[in-house]
Amino acid sequence: MRGDDLMQHAFFDRIHMRIIDVLRRDRTYAESMDYAIRSRNTHMRSLLYVYDGKGTMVLDGVSYPLFAGCVFHFPLNRELLINCSREHPICYFTVRHDYKFIEWEGTSIRWTEPGDHVLPFDYVVPMPDKESMLADLQRLHNVWHNKQTGYEWESKLAFLNLLQRISEQQQHLEENNVAAQSILQSMDYIRNHYHEPLERETLAKKASLSTSYFSVLFKKQTGYSPVQYITKIRLDKAKMLLRQKHLSISDVAREVGFQDPLYFAKVFSHEIGVPPREYRNM
Known part of the structure; x- marks a missing residue:
């Protein structure tokens, strides 16, 4: 109590x-x-x-x-x-x-x-x-x-x-205020650890919330599901790295937490509208 x-x-x-x-x-x-x-x-x-x-x-x-x-x-x-x-x-x-x-x-x-x-x-x-x-x-x-x-x-x-x-x-x-603080801390953790494996269950445990309740609160407070927010942060960082011509597409993928470059390219194309290589040359 x-x-x-x-x-x-x-x-x-x-x-x-x-x-x-x-x-x-x-x-x-x-x-x-x-x-x-x-x-x-x-x-x-x-x-x-x-x-x-x-x-x-x-x-x-x-x-x-x-x-x-x-x-x-x-x-x-x-x-x-x-x-x-x-x-x-x-x-x-x-x-x-x-x-x-x-x-x-x-x-x-x-x-x-x-x-x-x-x-x-x-x-x-x-x-x-x-x-x-x-x-x-x-x-x-x-x-x-x-x-x-x-x-x-x-x-x-x-x-x-x-x-x-x-x-x-x-x-x-x-x-609710404590829970809101937990979500803010989770967002901060994602922004600082986007290059690492990030599982919804792990984030919920860090916030001392059940996985389902964590997902509901996260969506309510941010407008994104945890997976959507992780993807957004990773792709935002990827867009910055793609402008650095010395990094390969595979290197960029790994830098932002994608272990499979092909999956990275697929997600990037779906969310941004163009493939990573085309985005780099824009």
Whole structure:
């Protein structure tokens, strides 16, 4: 299990949540606030979901773009500015909350103040399913304000499920980012080792990915399959070498990783449109 996975599990295992309020802020509210919300020292933890408009959150001097479909949050005791334009007023749900951590010691409970701890994901997280998120926040808002029997527990449960969903999205984004880095490293490896035997299985192993998943990610990120990219790099290098008249076609083939000059000539002709010898004389 990765370190960030452990951190997220530890957070949810220990948290004792209290919801303070659930609010919906529309363009009328943005207008009433002159399209800016300022706080020199935030006094309440809040998680917000933007369902329309766009703007910026400035937290302790650091700017974060806000947009429809994103979740954002801020902890206590921070300098905060949320602003937007008249043309695109930011509309959002906000869940004001507080929490403590509890730890069992035998049959006793020890309470811990979160301090500077924040929720186990980035300050801004893009969520993939806008309609589902909007429906869930609207449902939470309705439960909270209808005040039916058991509404506090139902609201807390819905909010914890929402936090888990955001946490899983954060993990998904991080995994995609790690995978993207692996593909970039694979591309770099191909550019530096094009003259050597390059097998898709070997490249996937270096990237710590299965062969099939590696191929899918490589195609998604580069537009080429691994074999197509290897061929492209080799032929680009071959075109440069062919301009050096002292190298034979066989020498060029071997220099760029083709052990069979005839196969090299066939691939070159198919991809470039002319045979290597004709290309050299162009």
